[in-house]
Each structure stands twice: as structure tokens, then as C-alpha cells.
Amino acid sequence: THSVAVIDYGDVSCGPRVSDLAIAMSYVMYRKEEPLACVMPFVAGYHSVHPLTEGEVDVLFDLSLMRLATTVVMAAHHRSIRPENAYLSVSESGALRLLRLLDSTVDVNHLLPRAILRHTCNMAPIPSAPSLHSLAPPHVVRPPSCLAVVDL
Template sequence: MQTITPAQASVLVAQHWQISGTAKELPSYADRNFKIHTPQGDYVFKIANPNWSYADLDIENAALRHLAKTCPELSLPQVMLTQTEQHILPITTSSGEACHMRLLSYVEGDIYANIAVRQDIDQRYLQTSLGIAIGKLDRGLQDFVHPSMHRFVDWSISNLPDLRDEIRHVTDQDLRELITRHTNYFAEHEATWKQVLPMSVIHNDANDFNVIVTTDGKAHVNAIIDFGDMCYHLRIVDLAITIVYALQHVEDDLAVRECMLAILRGYHSQCPLSEQEILVVYHLIMARLSQSILMSTRAYRHNPANDYILVSQKGVRRLLRQLHAMNYPALQQQFLSVLYIHD
């Protein structure tokens, strides 16, 4: 993407935010991110992909500033203002690309993906803390509004029915049938769910690389980062997405059920769920898994040389089959049991 060195990133931060430090590039899917280390603390300098508009970045920053007031107990990134009180600045790179830059505080900790595989961690406590964090986040966003909140987002679950043409490209026949069944179920019920269940702006991407865990004391989730996929949808979609990613780190049926229940209980303790919402969670999990498979199938067709696209899908495909094979009525009763647990 943009041609910029760590040294140039340091100069830009010093010039516009009057913060002097050393820059180190961070991995990023579409943007250029640099960790700025200073004696006073660390920051993330972000140069957005040119495809991101000012409005796309503004909703992220607005949400973070809103959550700083409504959800102060989470260690979320803080939006840093320039001397002229700006939080997004235009920049044209040496290659002529017009994009925008921002500065956020750096959130200390490790990613969930690294902690979830450790044998010395209380995984049930960690999973419960994940549900608590997402519950706090959704509670903090419930009254957030922004002019861009109804924008198109690739990963909005509402786009799942539009991916049905990809099903024929899934080579495994049994998997095709499962995806067809759960995609059609979602397509048939989404409109009704939107009429009767709570809607709000949601994070929409609490994956195991965007969830930050602190290991000071007992390991627990203390932050969520990367608000780039925010959209307006069923509040419960955030919970379903969170469960999908957490389940990538558990395998046998008992561990899968216990993980889902731990996250549900944690979420419900902070953002109380109705019976109607809980009854929809399973279907949204299956819809998100189907969406992930179809999105990767499409990506692989466009880039067949990248075998990693399908390799990284092994866990998703395993999970879709595994959850479908579980006793559905019993699973729903277990989900509903969170309504009757009192700490």
C-alpha cells in the first residue's frame, strides 16, 4: 500500500501530535500501522487504506470517544487529538495516494489467540471474561448513533444471502448442504428478527486477534480493538461472532458447549439477554460460520495460488459440522439456562 518508513511515521507523529518516539511497524491486513514508543507511553499511528473514507474512520473514532464515557472499565484505545483539536488528518503519500492518518493510544496485553492455547491459564475464567467484555461493549454502544452507521460493510451478516451463488463452489457435498440449510434459514428469518430483537451499532469483529487479554493477575479480557467493521444490526450478532472465534480454540463437544455457555453467562451478566435473543444465538453462529466459508471460497477462487485461505478455514468447517451434529433442543435448553443463573 502506502510507501512510508518507520522513520517517516515518527516524523509525522511529532509534526502533527507533538509526540516524539521511535516507530515500529505492526502487522495489518489493509492499513499501515506503527507502534510509537515514547517514555510517557505507547501509541498506534494508523495510515488508512485509500479505500477508507473520512466517514469510515470518523465512525470508529466517534465510537471510541463515546465508549470512553459509557464503558470506562474497558481499556479501549483512546483517540489522540492534534494541537488543532483534529482527530483525522489527510495525507498524500510519495506514490500519490490520498488517505488519512490517526493516532490512538496503544493497548497493552496479549491477543486472545495466544492466551487461549496456554495450559497454565484458567480457560473458563478467560472465556467468561470475554463474554463480560463484549457485554460491556454492547451495553456502552446501545445509544451510539452516527451518520455512517448504516453504511455497507462487507462482513455484515446481512450480506450472507447474497453469497448463495458461492455455495456451488464448495467442493464437499455434505458441507454444501449444511451451508445451504443455515444460509436459507437466516435469509428466511432475518427480517422478523430485526423487527422484534434489539438493534444497535455493533463492533462486528471480536475475533481472537482483536481481543486483548491482560495477564496481570488472573488472565482476563480487558480490551477490544479494531472497530473498522462496525455496522448497525442485531445486538446479539456481536455475541454470536465472539463465540465463533473463541470456539476455534476448543475441539471436543464438551469443551465447545462449556465455552459457549461461559461466554453467554459473561455477556448476560453485563448486557441482559431476553429469551428470544438467546433462541437466535445458535442460528446466528451457524450463519456466521456459513458466511466465513463462503467469503473464503470466493477469495480462493479469485486467488487460487493462496492455499492458506482454505487452510485457515479448517476450524470453521469443522465447527459448522460439529455444531450441526449436536442435539439442538438440548443445546437450546443449555443456552436458556443462563437466564436462571444468579451470582
């Protein structure tokens, strides 16, 4: 017999499944210039297979930020213990850059990331705001009687 796979059980833990999505989302956004845009298809795909609740979508961005912050903190901690092992902090600079980029997005509008993720999952981007569809009258198109119809 021969080995066909290696499974690392070191990171196995019990917790909300949205946490795993947030961790994966952090890696999808890693080293991207437009991280929120690139993560939308990923989240939409996940949601199509495992539908997320509104509560899960509402915490997804914050959980992803927490994962990135944990990456930075753990890298600094490991570097203080074993400064000769550069591998232990290999992800630090990318995670820090992404945190700064996302922080500048949140500075502009703190509701934007959540609204984008809610829209991606076919939810109202801002739950307390009325839908534009509910405000607009039904759209019926009829040709105006004042126009002549020309058949070529």
C-alpha cells in the same frame, strides 16, 4: 506522540448487539472439543453485564452457525479470486470442522443448544415445558417420629 492502538473500522456496522455476541461466541467455540460447554461461561458473563432477552438467546446459536457458514463461504470465494493467497482461507478448515461438530450435536437433539444457552442465562431451558419446581410439592424435611435420636 506515538501510537498506542490501531482501530479497524472496516467491520463496523449497525445491527443487533446479539449479532456481535454470536460472532464472538463462534470464536470462543473454535477448535474446542466441547464447544457448547466452553461457551457457557462466556455467554453467562455477557448476560450478567448486558442481559439478553429470551428472543436474543433463542437466536444466538443459529446466528453463531451463520457466522461460521459465512466464514467458510467467504474463504471459498476469496480462494477462487486469489488462490495464491493462503491467508484468505486460513479460518476455513476450523470453521468447517466446528460446523460439522455442531451439526452432529443438533442431529441428536435440535433443541439442545438453545436449551443450554437458555439455562446459562437463567431462563427455562424449554419455555413451553413447566418448571420442575412448579410440579414438585414444597420440600419440608422432618425427622421421622419412629427414629430414635442418638446423641454421641
